[in-house]
Amino acid sequence: MIPMVNLKAQYTEIKDEVEQGLAQTIENCSFILGPNVQAFEQECAAYLGVKHALGVASGTDALHLALLAEGIGKGDEVITTAFTFIATAEAIKYVGATPVFVDIDPRTFNIAPEAILKAITSRTKAVMPVHLFGQPADMAQIVEICQEHDLKLIEDCCQSFGASVNGKQTGAIGDSAGFSFFPSKNLGAFGDGGLVVTHSDSTAAKLKQLRNHGSNVRYYHDIIGYNSRLDEMQAVILRAKLKRLEQYNEGRRRAAHLYSKLMADLPLTTPFEDGLGVHVYHQYTLLSERRDEIMQALQAKQIGCAVYYPVPLHQQIAFKEECEGMSLPVTESVAANCFSLPICPFLKDEEIHEIVDVIKSVF
Structure with missing residues (x-):
């Protein structure tokens, strides 16, 4: 039998490090936004070449919160691909915006830049390319289109952790980006998990509020937020895998x-x-x-x-x-x-x- 992904072989390689880290976390009783989450966020930011990286509960949440933090909402249109997992478009619907599906390049299966151009209207506020199957989209053209038409660029990097374009990591090219740590991903947890990245201080501040019930200070809530935080135990596992x-x-x-x-x-x-x-x-x-x-x-x-x-x-x-x-x-x-x-x-x-x-x- 040959499985699609051999997670057992990977676990055997990191078993001792992971089990030691999990035991330490249980001993310390620091489970929510603890030291491993903070360390993992810093390590991801350094690896990806971004200023801010924030752990959230899933890749879907990462895209959802990125859209919210970038100000995308009701009445807006977001151009994206129809050849992707539904989470890409779900996140757009969650914020009240409309996903506008366009065709793909027949060779890369990624969103076609010329199709983006044809789909832009007065309601278009963002473009969300997906780096499908780990192949980076044609970001040079997409960046140019977004700059020319004053559109937000939010990368769906849920399948592309470690992929790069001209030496720049996917996720570090747009205004913000979402990553998934679903177990089968190139960087996968032992359950759900996600990451939002951005270069913007103001966007990062908004994301921190959004993932933690709209709060900057405990029990003080400035906005209606969400409960979407990367689990400390998953961070232990992801830190071991990120090194490799x-x-x-x-x-x-x-x-x-x-x-x-x-x-x-x-x-x-x-x-x-x-x-x-x-x-x-x-x-x-x-x-x-x-x-x-x-x-x-x-x-x-x-x-x-x-x-x-x-x-x-x-x-x-x-x-x-x-x-x-x-x-x-x-x-x-x-x-x-x-x-x-x-x-x-x-x-x-x-x-x-x-x-x-x-x-x-x-x-």
Whole structure:
């Protein structure tokens, strides 16, 4: 059996450090916004090259609070991609704004800058690109568009911790950004967790209030806020993993490049690296018109595989009202043909060869 992500192998590597840190946290009885959360926030800010990094309860919360802190609200429009997990658009809806879905680049699967330009209206207040599957979006063009039209740029980095563009980390390019620490992510917790980052002192101050019941001083509440704080125990785990993140991401890139080399002559489309940034392969996603046959063959051999995402957001029932009749041809084509293979730093070369042999057998 080959799982999509081998979390057990990763745990074995960090077991002693994590268990020692958790035991110390329990002994100290400091569980909410304690020393490990504070240290982790500082370490993330230094790694990402941002002024402020604030731990929150999930990646969804990170995007939600980032939008609120940037002043996005009722009546505003936020341009984003329909080829992403629903949390991207949920966060926009949470603040009362309208997600405006546009098409994607057929090679990177990221939001197409030219599609952003065509979707701008007088109500557009922000753009939220997703660095999908660990591939950075075309940020040079997106930054230029946002500056020209005075739009906020909020990065969805929930799949891209460690990815970079021209030496700058994703999350450090826009006005603010949200990250997810869902267990399967490149930097994953042992449960839910998230991070919001920004260069702005005023935005960071607002975020601190928002994540902690609208309070700066205990029991004094200036605004209606939320209970969205990164757990101290998760921070212990994440600190251990952050030290190894570069090694982990390099392991994912090694596995991805071997996959692509072995499947170079097959009639399917392997992931594209545009050279504008460093892809960290949160997922290794291919395109094939014979997707279902390939996945059935893999499943018969107990090899993990999955479709991210089978139904684009503009075709989801939840968005039926605002997206009735909408057509996004590239997004729809990719969703109909994409599938993902196991990818993680602990995937062995012989496992990759075994997986590719099964795929070759289909052809």
